[in-house]
Amino acid sequence: MRTVFYLIRKEFLQIFRNKFIGKAIFGVPIIQMLILVPAITFEIKHVNLCIIDNDLTPESRGLVNKLEGSTFFVVKYSTWSEKEALAILHRNKCNLILNIPSGFGRDIGSGKPSKILASVDAINASTAQLSWAYLNGVISDYNMNIVTENINTNQVIPLSMIQVTNRYWYNEMLNYKHYMLPGILVILVTAIGFLLAGLNMVREKEIGTIEQINVTPVRKWQFITAKMIPFLLIGLVDLALGMIIGKIAFNVPFEGSILLMFLGSTIFLIAVLGLALFVSTFSSNQQQYMFVAFFFMIVFVLMSGIFTPAESMPDWAQKFNMVNPVAYLMRINRMVMLKGSAFSDIRREIISLAVIAVCFTSFAVRKYRKTA
Amino acid sequence: MPEKVITVQHLMKKFGGFIANDDLNFDVYKGEIFGFLGANGAGKTTAIRILSGLSRPTSGEVIVAGYDANKKPEMIKRNIGYMCQKFSLYEDLTVRENIILYGGIYGMKLAVIKNRVHDLLERLNFEEYENRIIADLPLGLRQKLAFAVAVLHEPKIVFLDEPTGGVDPITRRQFWEMIYETAAGGITVFVTTHYMDEAEYCDRISIMNEGKIVALDTPAELKRKYNAETVEEVFIKIARPVAPHTPLKGG
Numbered sequence: 205m206r207t208v209f210y211l212i213r214k215e216f217l218q219i220f221r222n223k224f225i226g227k228a229i230f231g232v233p234i235i236q237m238l239i240l241v242p243a244i245t246f247e248i249k250h251v252n253l254c255i256i257d258n259d260l261t262p263e264s265r266g267l268v269n270k271l272e273g274s275t276f277f278v279v280k281y282s283t284w285s286e287k288e289a290l291a292i293l294h295r296n297k298c299n300l301i302l303n304i305p306s307g308f309g310r311d312i313g314s315g316k317p318s319k320i321l322a323s324v325d326a327i328n329a330s331t332a333q334l335s336w337a338y339l340n341g342v343i344s345d346y347n348m349n350i351v352t353e354n355i356n357t358n359q360v361i362p363l364s365m366i367q368v369t370n371r372y373w374y375n376e377m378l379n380y381k382h383y384m385l386p387g388i389l390v391i392l393v394t395a396i397g398f399l400l401a402g403l404n405m406v407r408e409k410e411i412g413t414i415e416q417i418n419v420t421p422v423r424k425w426q427f428i429t430a431k432m433i434p435f436l437l438i439g440l441v442d443l444a445l446g447m448i449i450g451k452i453a454f455n456v457p458f459e460g461s462i463l464l465m466f467l468g469s470t471i472f473l474i475a476v477l478g479l480a481l482f483v484s485t486f487s488s489n490q491q492q493y494m495f496v497a498f499f500f501m502i503v504f505v506l507m508s509g510i511f512t513p514a515e516s517m518p519d520w521a522q523k524f525n526m527v528n529p530v531a532y533l534m535r536i537n538r539m540v541m542l543k544g545s546a547f548s549d550i551r552r553e554i555i556s557l558a559v560i561a562v563c564f565t566s567f568a569v570r571k572y573r574k575t576a
Numbered sequence: 577m578p579e580k581v582i583t584v585q586h587l588m589k590k591f592g593g594f595i596a597n598d599d600l601n602f603d604v605y606k607g608e609i610f611g612f613l614g615a616n617g618a619g620k621t622t623a624i625r626i627l628s629g630l631s632r633p634t635s636g637e638v639i640v641a642g643y644d645a646n647k648k649p650e651m652i653k654r655n656i657g658y659m660c661q662k663f664s665l666y667e668d669l670t671v672r673e674n675i676i677l678y679g680g681i682y683g684m685k686l687a688v689i690k691n692r693v694h695d696l697l698e699r700l701n702f703e704e705y706e707n708r709i710i711a712d713l714p715l716g717l718r719q720k721l722a723f724a725v726a727v728l729h730e731p732k733i734v735f736l737d738e739p740t741g742g743v744d745p746i747t748r749r750q751f752w753e754m755i756y757e758t759a760a761g762g763i764t765v766f767v768t769t770h771y772m773d774e775a776e777y778c779d780r781i782s783i784m785n786e787g788k789i790v791a792l793d794t795p796a797e798l799k800r801k802y803n804a805e806t807v808e809e810v811f812i813k814i815a816r817p818v819a820p821h822t823p824l825k826g827g
Contacts, residue, residue, distance in 0.1 A: 210680025214669065221668050221709075416664040419628050420681045421654040575649040576631045 207422055211430030215404075219434060229400070233392045233442040237449045240388045244511075245380040251335045252298040254281040254289045261309025263350075267320075270346050271302075276338045290323075299325045300335055312350060374459075374542050385456045386537035387510040389446045393469050394505060394530055396439040397476030398497050401431055405484040406493045418574045428569050432477045439473045440466060459544030468536040468550070471557045475529040478564030485571040504530040532557045578605040581733055581764050582627065587636035589622050596622040598787040600636070604733075604766060609759050611778030612768040613811060618784040620768040621661060621737055627766065628658045628735050641732045657726035657734035657763075661741065663718055667711040671702065671721060674710065675728065682729035696724050716747030720754065727758055734758065736767040740774065752777050772808035783811060790814050 220226040253271060257264050271277045280298055283289050289301045303321040311318035322339055326332035375382050408414040417427060443466065450456040480497065487493035507521060508514065508530035514522065525531040532553045539545035547554070582604035589597040596619045604610045614620045625631040627640050629649030638645035641655035665674045672693055679689035697703050700720055710718060719739055727734050736755075740748045752774065759765050767778070775781050775795060782792040791798060791814055795807050802810045 207681055207683065210677055213680075214666065214673070214677045217673060218666065218668050411667075412660065412662045412664045413666055414664075415630070415660050415662070416658070416678075417681075419630055419653055419656075419658040419660075420678070421650060421683075422681050574653075575629055576625075 208426050208430050212433050215430060215434040229438050233445050236392055237388060237446050241381050241385050241454055244384050247380055248276055248331060248334045251277050251300060252280040253277050254292050254298040254301045255279055256283055256286060256289050256303045258306040259304045259308040263309035263312050264304045267346055271342055274342055293325055381454045382456050385450045386541045387534055389443060390530060390533045390537055391505060392446050393439045393443055393473055396442055397473045398480050398501050401435040401477050402480035402484040402493050402497055403490055405431055405481055406487050406490050410489055424569050424572050428481055431481060435477055436473045443469050458541055460540035464540050464547060468533055471561050472529050472533040475557060475561035475564050478561060478568045481568035482564055482571055504528050508534040510534055529557055529560050581606050581641055583639040585637040587638055588634045590634045595787050600789055602782055602792055604764060606764055607759055607762050608779040609765045611775050611781035613775055613781055614784030619787040620784055624735050624737050624768055628656055629653045655732045657731040659722050659726040659736045659739055661737040665710055665722055670707050670709055672706045675725060678725050679728055700724060716743050719743055723754055727763060733764040733766060738768055772811055775807040
């Protein structure tokens, strides 16, 4: 054990003697949190509309006013030419064209069904669907107004409708910062775990210092442990920093146990550090390592469900996520932070992560060769 | 007959089709300074890495400090010191930090290491450098330090791979004084070099050429046998230097 202590001491001396890394390991997470948490949002705001109003009746103007009044839509252009509208859509100046044909107002007045046409830019399918849904919402609302007015004048019997009242659980204000922050915390510890330890190991190979270590009787597990522990601790300090920023800057609620979050991240970091050191045994220089580590990081992070729900991914992707440590921590962090899940709720995730951690770390120890 | 600390029989090392060590046979005795000579690319480093447990032989028997290099390389490592051809202490640590690290790795107690650091620095006239980062030290001092670290834990054998490459003559002389002192203390010194004047200081030398040992004896006996004034002459007579434009791998 004494040997491990000397090796860890050496790692810390080296990390903090490096003027850049010593500062960056604390600076990067702070900046990352402050930039990413508020910037990444799925909320749809400012959908730009182009209106072709061929009707020009109080009814059509009423609809346009209603759209202008919503927070989602901005009526940016209005034109009479369909061609010009399409050109505007093509140049990305607007996201949606609403075409109100002449006779719209007259049809409403006479009780006939009236038609309008919406053309949506669907390059981003989910934005398109959401804009369409919002548009639909505004229009049916407008519809209801007309129907209510008609009841008074024409005594038409309205269709009875099912009224749904909803309440959003766990994130009542639908605040995306609350949703993203636990995810960004995962990215933060992932970057520490994946990049620093692996690069450090490969650097020792590059400059040849590992040769002097390999010729000593140091045990393989001792050397690997000594490479893991400093970065594990740095990762946890960064996590704490990130959580403090989340509380102070974004006032994100911490429903669950902070200790449980640290437990999850500790096991996660061991898994990721194990994988990083395993990859480093294959790489002979930092460039090779970066390339492979970057590949793993991108795949793990994007498949983890940070941006898109992992449950909607194809079957094979969900199977892959069984060995994706990032996916487990993503769930753990969000469940504990936002839902206040207890250990019993995330036991399966914790156990899976622990199994992955043991596997990756033992791969790293086994693959590390002291005698070529 | 003095005690054998290294026994090598029919040692072969191949890298693919390339034979780096071709049927090496020799013994090294306790307390001797054994010189391993040869041109660049003759296979010296390959052999020294096998003897130190860093690389496995393709075939043949290698016993170092009583342990088989094929089966127990980690046991060999407990009993030897090794100084790499390429300087490989931590350049971003200070002299003192490097010494403490390696002392710690060899299982020495902190108090013992601290005493040893003091003695060692005094002996090397190094006191003023104790807290200097290695990157700031001149090459000669670095090499002396690397040697001191290699024998810090008092191993049975110390392997030095071209320890004086690029070092000035005065430092080279001081370095050899350190080697003598070490050998006098009972530590066997196995040293590779291509400075032929250094070969004269060895108890016995072996000359390697293209993976084979082509001569092995005391410097005096070799000079007599080849009717030469110096070891350098002996070397030129028996070893064909590799053409200078051929790409070479380290010694």
